[in-house]
Amino acid sequence: MARLPASPEKIIASYGPHLNYAPREGYPGRDEPDDSVKTHCCFCGMQCGIQLLVKNNKVVGFEPWMEFPFNQGRLCPKGVERYMQDNHPDRLMEPLQRVEGEGFKPIGWDAALDKVTSEIKRIQTAYGPNAFSILSGVSLTNEKSYLMGKFARVAVKTANLDYNGRLCMVSAGAGNKKAFGLDRTSNNYTDLEHAEVIIVTGANVSETFPTLTYWLWRARDNGAKLIVVDPRVIPLARTADIHLPVKPGTDSALYGAMLKYLADHDMLDHDFIDHHTTGFDATIAAVQDYTLEWAEAVTGIEKEKIQQAAELWGRAKTSFLLHARGIEHHSKGVENVLGCINLVLATGRIGRPYCGYGTITGQGNGQGGREHGHKCDQLPGNRDITNPADRQYIAGVWGIPEPELPGKGLTAWELIEAIHRGEVKGLLSICFNPLVSLPNNNYVREALEKLEFYVCIDFFLSETARHADIVLAGSLHEEEEGTVTTAEGRVVRIRRAVTPPGNARADTDIIQALAARLGAGDKFNFADSEAIFNELRIASKGGTADYYGITYKKIEDNMGIFWPCPSEDHPGTPRLWEDKKFATADGKAHFNPVQFREPSEVTDAEYPVVLTTGRVVSQYLSGTQTRRIGKLVDQIPEPLLEIHPELAQRYNIRQRETVRVTTRRGTADFPANIVETIRKDTVFIPYHWPGRKSANQLTIGTLDPVSKIPEFKVCACRLEPLGVFTKPGEIPAFGSI
Amino acid sequence: MEITSYKTEMEFFVDMQRCIGCKACEMACAECETNGHESMIHVNYVERAVTIQTTVQVCMHCDDPVCAKVCPADAISKDGFGVVHSANTARCIGCSNCVMACPFGVPIKEEKYDMMMKCNMCYDRTSAGKKPMCATVCPSQALFYGTREEISRMRPNSTPVNSFVFGEQVVNTKVNIMMPKGSTQLKVH
Numbered sequence: 001m002a003r004l005p006a007s008p009e010k011i012i013a014s015y016g017p018h019l020n021y022a023p024r025e026g027y028p029g030r031d032e033p034d035d036s037v038k039t040h041c042c043f044c045g046m047q048c049g050i051q052l053l054v055k056n057n058k059v060v061g062f063e064p065w066m067e068f069p070f071n072q073g074r075l076c077p078k079g080v081e082r083y084m085q086d087n088h089p090d091r092l093m094e095p096l097q098r099v100e101g102e103g104f105k106p107i108g109w110d111a112a113l114d115k116v117t118s119e120i121k122r123i124q125t126a127y128g129p130n131a132f133s134i135l136s137g138v139s140l141t142n143e144k145s146y147l148m149g150k151f152a153r154v155a156v157k158t159a160n161l162d163y164n165g166r167l168c169m170v171s172a173g174a175g176n177k178k179a180f181g182l183d184r185t186s187n188n189y190t191d192l193e194h195a196e197v198i199i200v201t202g203a204n205v206s207e208t209f210p211t212l213t214y215w216l217w218r219a220r221d222n223g224a225k226l227i228v229v230d231p232r233v234i235p236l237a238r239t240a241d242i243h244l245p246v247k248p249g250t251d252s253a254l255y256g257a258m259l260k261y262l263a264d265h266d267m268l269d270h271d272f273i274d275h276h277t278t279g280f281d282a283t284i285a286a287v288q289d290y291t292l293e294w295a296e297a298v299t300g301i302e303k304e305k306i307q308q309a310a311e312l313w314g315r316a317k318t319s320f321l322l323h324a325r326g327i328e329h330h331s332k333g334v335e336n337v338l339g340c341i342n343l344v345l346a347t348g349r350i351g352r353p354y355c356g357y358g359t360i361t362g363q364g365n366g367q368g369g370r371e372h373g374h375k376c377d378q379l380p381g382n383r384d385i386t387n388p389a390d391r392q393y394i395a396g397v398w399g400i401p402e403p404e405l406p407g408k409g410l411t412a413w414e415l416i417e418a419i420h421r422g423e424v425k426g427l428l429s430i431c432f433n434p435l436v437s438l439p440n441n442n443y444v445r446e447a448l449e450k451l452e453f454y455v456c457i458d459f460f461l462s463e464t465a466r467h468a469d470i471v472l473a474g475s476l477h478e479e480e481e482g483t484v485t486t487a488e489g490r491v492v493r494i495r496r497a498v499t500p501p502g503n504a505r506a507d508t509d510i511i512q513a514l515a516a517r518l519g520a521g522d523k524f525n526f527a528d529s530e531a532i533f534n535e536l537r538i539a540s541k542g543g544t545a546d547y548y549g550i551t552y553k554k555i556e557d558n559m560g561i562f563w564p565c566p567s568e569d570h571p572g573t574p575r576l577w578e579d580k581k582f583a584t585a586d587g588k589a590h591f592n593p594v595q596f597r598e599p600s601e602v603t604d605a606e607y608p609v610v611l612t613t614g615r616v617v618s619q620y621l622s623g624t625q626t627r628r629i630g631k632l633v634d635q636i637p638e639p640l641l642e643i644h645p646e647l648a649q650r651y652n653i654r655q656r657e658t659v660r661v662t663t664r665r666g667t668a669d670f671p672a673n674i675v676e677t678i679r680k681d682t683v684f685i686p687y688h689w690p691g692r693k694s695a696n697q698l699t700i701g702t703l704d705p706v707s708k709i710p711e712f713k714v715c716a717c718r719l720e721p722l723g724v725f726t727k728p729g730e731i732p733a734f735g736s737i
Numbered sequence: 738m739e740i741t742s743y744k745t746e747m748e749f750f751v752d753m754q755r756c757i758g759c760k761a762c763e764m765a766c767a768e769c770e771t772n773g774h775e776s777m778i779h780v781n782y783v784e785r786a787v788t789i790q791t792t793v794q795v796c797m798h799c800d801d802p803v804c805a806k807v808c809p810a811d812a813i814s815k816d817g818f819g820v821v822h823s824a825n826t827a828r829c830i831g832c833s834n835c836v837m838a839c840p841f842g843v844p845i846k847e848e849k850y851d852m853m854m855k856c857n858m859c860y861d862r863t864s865a866g867k868k869p870m871c872a873t874v875c876p877s878q879a880l881f882y883g884t885r886e887e888i889s890r891m892r893p894n895s896t897p898v899n900s901f902v903f904g905e906q907v908v909n910t911k912v913n914i915m916m917p918k919g920s921t922q923l924k925v926h
Contacts, residue, residue, distance in 0.1 A: 026770040061768065064873045075874040080764040206757035210876035213757055217877060221892050235757040238789050617759045631767070635760055645786075655786075676787045 002427075002451035002467045006103040008691070014103060015461035016090035017623075019630035022061075027087065029055025038065055039495040041079040042139060042477035043620040045361035045487035046070065046211050048079050049559075052478055052497040059086035059478060059497055068559055070189065070488070076210035077618050077632060084629045085476060086498070090460050092473035093502025104461075104471065109503070109513075112470050116428070117517040119453040119469075120156060123426040129406070133160035133415050133424045137431025138168065138369025139621075140507070141482030141494055142547075143532040145365065146380055146539070147511050147524075148430065149373030152406075154398050154523050155515035159409035160424060162376040164432045164621075166412035168325070169366050170375075170707040171333025172359030178334070179341040179590050180576075181583030182544045183382060184367065184489045185358025186350055187320070188562065188574040189215045194222055194354040197316040199309075201229035201340065202251065202326020202713075203360050206236045207617040209324075209487070212360065219320075227309050229254065230326060231612060232642070232684060233677035242309050245679055247300040248612040249599035249714035251327045255339030256287040256596055257295030258310040262346050263287075267314030269348025276580045277345050279591035286593035298596065300679065313343065318354035325362060326614070329712040331600045333704045338592040345589050351577030361487035363621065364477070368485030371545035372536055376409035380536060381543020390543075397539045399523060411708035413438065413701055420447040430457040430474065430507065435464040436622035436690045439699035439710045440665040457510055462624040463690040473504035480506050481529040483555065489573075490560040491550050508532065541566070544583055599714045600702035603681075607663065607716035609647065610682040613695045614713075619688035627688065637729040639693055640673035642684040643719075648674045651719050658724040661685070663717045666697040671726060683717070742866040743818050746884050749858065749872060750897055751793060752915035755879035756780065758791035762871035762880060769859070769870065775847060777823070777856040778871050793879060795871065796821060796843045796856035797901075798911035804835035804844055804855075812853075819911040820860060824853040840903050840925075858911075888915075896920050 004011065033053040040047040049068025053061040062083045064073035095112035096104040107115075123132045134156065136148040145163075152161035173183040180186075192198065192215045206213050213236065220226060228237040229244045229251070237243040246254055262268060263284050273280050292303035299306075313319065321344055327336040341357065349355035361367045373380040373394075380397075383390035385408050395402040410418055416438060418424040427448075438444045448454065448467045456468040459476050478497040485491045500506060505513075508529065515524035526532045530552050541548035549565035550572070561572040582589045603610060618635040620626045627633060641659050653659055656671045661683070669692070670685055678684055685695040700715040763776035783790045802821045805813040812828035813835060815821045824835075824844075829852040835844045836853060844855045859869035867873075872882035881888060888897060897913035902924040914923060 022768075022774060024770070024773045026768070026774075030770075064870075066873075071876075073868075073873045074876045074878070075761055075765070076759050076876050077761045077764045080761055080768070080874060206759065206877070210757060210759050210761065213755075213877040217755055218891075221894065233789055235789050235791075239754055617757075631764055673785075675785060677789050 002448045002454040002469065004466055005098045005100050008466070011103050011461070011466050017628045018089050019633055020084050020088045020628055021630040022084065027055070027058070027060035030061040033060065035497070036063060037495045037497040039478060039497065040484065040492055041075065041082050042364050043078040043082060043626070044209055045363060045366045046209050047364065047484055047486040047492055048075055048211050050075065050079060050082065052083055054497050057498050059083045070486070070490070071211045074211050074214055077635060078620055078626060081629045081632050085625045086478065088460070088628060090628055091501060091504070092459055092461060092471065093504050095473055095503070096471040098469045107470070109505070112472060113513055113517055115470055116455045116514060119426060119455070120518065123452060127425050129157050130160050130409065131424055132156060132158050132426035132428075133419070134158065135162060135164070135412060135415065135427065135429040135432045135434065136374040137164040137363070138366050139364040139477070140369060140431050141365060141480065141484055141529070142368040142372055142491070142536060143482045143529045144507050145369040145374050146372040146536045147508055147532055149380065150398060151511050151515055151524070152374070154400060155518045155520040157404070157406060159406035160376070160415055161374055161409055162412040162415055163369065163374045164412065164437060165363065165366060165370045165375065166708060167437055167710065167712070168362045169328065169359055169370060171328035171330070171704055171709045172323070172337050173370055174334045174707040175337030175341060176359070178592055179338060179345070181585070182576070183370070184545070184563070184576065185361070185487060186576045187356030187358060188488045188490065191354050191356040191575065192216060192219045192320050195219050195224055195318045195320040195356065197225045197227065197312050197319045199227045199229065199313065199319070199321045200236060201321070201323045202328065203322055203324035204230065204234045204236070204326070204614060205360070206234060208362065208615050209360055210617060225312050227312065231679045231682050242305060242312070244301045244305055244309060247679065248610050248682055249330065250299040250596070251336045252332060252339045252594050253290065253295055253298040253596040254301065254306065255336070255343055256290040256594060257292055257306055258313065259284070259342050259346060260287045260290045261292065261307065261310035262314045262343070265314060268346050272348025273346065276582070277589045277591055278586065279593070283342055283591035283593045286595050290596070300681070314347065316347070316349070319347065319349045320354070320356040322358060322360055324360040326713060328359070329709060330714065331702045331704050331711045332597060333709045334706045335594045339594045342591055342594065345591055351575070351580055353575070365484040367487055367489060368483070368491065371485070372540065376411055381540030381547070382545040383543045393542070394539060397535070413703055413708065413710055416444055416447045419450060422450060425452040427451055427454045428457070429454070429464065433462040433464045433622035433624050436688070436694060436696065439696050439712055440701045441694055441696045442666050443701070457507060458624070459504065460624050460628060462622065472510050473502070474507045474510055475500045475504065480508060483533060485563065486560070489562050491547065491555055491563060492560040493552065493555050600711055601664070601700055601715045603716045607718050609717050609719055611661065611663065611698060611715050611717040612682055612684050612713050613687045613699060614684060615688065616686045619686070621688065623688040623690070639670055639686045639689050639695060641670040642673050642675055642678050644678050644680045645674050645676060646680050647683070648672060651721055653719065653721045656725055658722045658726060660720040660722055661698055661717050662720070663698040663700070663715055665700065668692065668694065668697045669722065683719070687712070743864045744866055745818060747863070747882055748885060749795070749869065749912045750881040750888050750915055751795060751912060752879050752881070752895065753792055755877040756791045756793045757877050757879070758782070758789065759876060761874045761876055762793065765870040765874040769861070771861070772854065773850065775854060777854060794841060794843060795880070795912060796858070797841050798858060800909040800911070803838045803840065807834040807838040809834060820858050822857045822860065823855045826852060829853055840901070840908055894918055898923055901925060
């Protein structure tokens with residue numbers, strides 16, 4: 001059915017988002033907790049260490065964890081308020097079923113699981129095994145990610161499993177595999193400390209990874225020069241040595257021009273290029289026309305600044321290049337990533353102390369979650385589902401004949417399109433809120449409404465979950481044991497601080513119960529999370545993401561282990577490529593030629609302004625958790641349209657005036673925030689909000705041809721002031737229109 | 738009462754240019770139940786229309802605290818460690834003299850409690866040998882709590898300054914502001 005059973009207002013009245021505030025005197029028992037649990041923040045790939053204070057099976061507060069090496073007690077506002085997702089009035093305590101006209105009512109676990117099982121079987125019998133699909137997410141632990149991949153292939157037997165990492169790091173993953181044969185940041189962040197030059201491109205570090213700011217300042221205190229590439233003066237850019245305000249969608253032109261400058265001025269590591277790489281000549285040939293003048297015309301950055309950046313990068317003895325979604329959320333996201341890698345390889349500064357490169361993984365387990373097999377083309381250990389040897393190995397681990405292992409399925413956005421076309425009829429989702437996080441979400445809603453059956457596992461009723469026929473009350477990060485892999489590639493332990501409240505169940509229990517009902521119980525009889533991890537270790541053994549040598553005890557004893565770690569006596573690998581043996585077939589790092597091309601939608605007379613989207617410091621992803629935490633919402637209560645005063649003047653837009661933004665996908669209204677800290681041709685809207693406040697009503701679903709990531713970061717829009725002024729928070733953000 | 742675990746060698750250092758405006762400090766400060774979940778540290782944009790720069794203001798804990806001097810109810814006291822404490826709840830009359838007198842704009846009269854509230858440098862934590870909560874969590878370490886030796890080793894390009902000149906008046910404080918190398922005073926004209 002998958003239509004809203006009642007008005008959004010009616011559903012919101014019961015299930016929120018409601019804002020959770022701690023009592024003024026604090027939660028009872030905070031000063032005398034029963035336990036202080038050393039675990040990690042659930043928001044973002046930094047996975048900062050934190051201690052959760054527990055009293056009577058409730059999380060009642062936090063205490064900084066001073067010893068965890070990455071953050072040493074430091075936290076961002078999301079981390080400080082992280083514990084407020086517990087004891088939340090919106091928390092789902094029962095499995096629910098949809099009731100037309102009313103909303104939802106509780107249904108017992110047996111009835112709920114029976115209904116889900118019978119619908120999966122009915123849809124697959126009627127339309128084929130791939131007509132039932134699964135969307136997963138990488139805020140899940142490694143154990144849950146692994147389990148979802150196995151569940152889809154072994155219990156549901158569908159090829160159509162993908163995950164919300166498709167909106168996150170897939171461009172970086174694809175680029176890294178092309179260049180290095182392996183998808184992980186090359187260095188841990190302590191290698192920033194003595195890097196002479198640091199480029200941060202397309203990464204609003206101080207808002208999306210605030211605790212990483214510390215390591216950048218450590219480097220600057222040691223004399224590092226910081227180059228920030230971003231269309232806005234983000235907090236990190238304000239004090240940077242060089243800020244390159246790139247026009248959205250032109251990043252690869254900038255990198256190409258810098259590469260040509262390095263080559264023209266012989267700022268190259270010839271020995272490294274000659275002995276450890278391939279593809280250099282073709283890569284230089286691809287950028288031979290990319291003069292500084294040309295780059296200035298394309299990127300909108302003064303050529304002198306590009307030259308300064310190239311000079312700094314070219315002359316450095318040590319360096320670190322970091323990028324994130326700002327260059328990856330493009331129809332040429334992989335090319336942008338390769339453009340960055342070309343700059344690193346040309347100077348040979350990798351695989352040595354203080355010489356680093358990497359994407360900054362966004363989601364809580366964006367790194368580990370993308371390695372262990374809930375991605376449509378992948379099997380655990382970052383194996384390839386189309387590779388016969390990989391298939392044979394995993395089929396052996398799972399105890400099934402290789403031909404029964406489904407093949408490559410559709411990616412997340414392609415899956416939505418297939419649902420829209422009526423080819424896919426059923427959906428199970430966990431840890432994914434596509435109505436907020438996917439582009440062009442009016443189209444996504446139309447697709448959801450065409451589903452014959454939709455079941456959602458979640459702890460809060462997200463905007464997407466409101467469309468479900470059955471909602472299975474699952475577990476929070478702090479309600480199950482497990483591991484995650486941080487943006488540095490460090491595998492850390494997630495601790496269960498409390499058990500799921502009411503009749504909610506652990507996600508792994510729910511998945512295993514469904515698997516048993518689908519007839520695969522013998523393959524899903526894990527006693528606990530450690531048992532799942534131990535099977536993951538075997539499944540990853542010999543793969544590029546090799547966890548075989550990592551055990552729970554080893555993680556606990558060392559506060560994390562960096563993969564690859566192929567044997568129990570192996571210490572892990574904080575820095576990759578020290579032996580200059582890359583994970584590619586020929587053992588060399590690969591240059592890849594990158595020629596600039598325009599984004600899929602460019603401005604024209606009808607849509608003359610560039611629209612880009614991103615994040616704010618107090619919200620995480622689609623906001624399912626953070627839009628329910630009072631102080632985080634109070635900090636930034638609504639999305640604002642950031643616009644330069646000159647552009648605002650052109651349209652006679654005044655401060656806080658509601659502006660109608662229109663693209664070829666839709667229309668949405670936002671109050672204007674007129675600031676000089678953005679390019680004059682570009683407007684910015686953060687995307688965390690649903691319904692009428694959703695920036696993704698406007699964004700475009702064009703995909704990168706390799707990574708299949710949507711082009712969130714650039715499209716064309718037009719602006720119209722409405723003469724209406726609202727106060728912050730005055731217009732409620734309903735979940736659906 | 739002698740509190741032996743207060744580490745007198747530890748000092749508080751503020752480096753405004755590192756502030757990223759994230760408000761982790763405000764959130765963490767407000768976790769303290771003695772504040773009634775109000776933050777005693779304040780982060781504000783300088784002028785958002787033209788810059789993303791924020792300021793972070795914590796109580797400077799003056800050597801000769803004017804807030805205490807102008808208090809008609811003797812509600813504000815400075816202890817032997819140099820910590821200027823928030824208003825004594827039994828004594829504060831909510832007159833706002835301190836609010837108007839403070840050269841740094843720190844004390845705030847909380848109308849719902851009809852009294853002044855301000856930072857006491859997390860006395861419950863610092864007196865137990867811990868760092869203040871704001872400086873513990875600050876992700877950029879714009880707020881740093883440690884020894885003078887540590888800060889000079891970690892930040893060789895800047896100097897802590899705790900002498901402020903307001904017109905003809907010099908105010909010396911327990912809290913330091915990080916300024917360009919070689920600075921000795923901050924003059925506010």
